[in-house]
């Protein structure tokens with residue numbers, strides 16, 4: 479299968495949470511991690527999130543000039559089977575190209591920088607990630623940064639479609655049974671389904687630390 483190199487990047491608390499229990503964003507990354515995240519985004523051809531992240535956080539998904547001089551804006555990719563992306567979402571603004579992958583015909587009119595692509599969906603109504611990656615590869619995307627949320631990260635990990643995983647671990651506890659975590663989805667059923675990682679590097683970063691994992695395939 480021809481696919482881009484897939485990098486997951488995420489910031490979590492010491493208890494593995496990536497947002498508030500009400501699914502709202504909170505700042506987990508330190509200044510140093512934010513700087514690193516923008517540098518990484520700038521090096522990737524595309525950056526991907528799920529529709530829930532768009533609806534809860536309304537991220538721009540661009541590279542700020544404050545962090546990178548003459549930024550190379552990655553293509554923004556949104557997984558959105560039901561075409562719920564609001565027309566005024568910041569991730570479809572004019573600052574970069576956007577590709578919205580849906581499972582049905584979408585009648586919304588976005589700007590010229592937005593490409594709505596109808597893609598195959600699986601039995602759970604989710605975009606088929608292998609097809610998505612092949613389409614991205616055909617369009618010249620060599621490196622894809624997956625930023626979340628937990629459902630999307632789970633999907634990539636579960637299907638073995640990840641090469642590198644960067645996790646910033648902040649010295650904080652968020653708690654809450656229903657709080658989004660690094661990998662949500664349905665989880666594994668038994669030890670034979672474990673998703674194994676190897677640690678490539680650990681470094682301290684600001685008050686927390688950054689772990690670089692690779693998937694064991």
Ligand SMILES: NC(=O)c1ccc[n+]([C@@H]2O[C@H](COP(=O)([O-])OP(=O)(O)OC[C@H]3O[C@@H](n4cnc5c(N)ncnc54)[C@H](OP(=O)(O)O)[C@@H]3O)[C@@H](O)[C@H]2O)c1
Pocket residue numbers: 487488489490495496497498501502503504506527528529530531532534535557558559560562603604605606607625626627628629630631633634658662
């Ligand atoms: N700390 C961090 O680094 C970080 C980064 C990003 C997000 N977040 C947090 O993550 C939370 C959102 O995470 P979430 O798990 O609720 O949602 P999500 O992962 O952002 O989006 C999941 C949705 O994407 C759509 N989707 C389509 N195809 C998919 C596929 N193949 N695999 C997975 N999803 C697919 C589905 O909705 P449809 O069926 O409608 O298409 C699915 O429900 C927010 O609270 C946000 O703040 C944290």
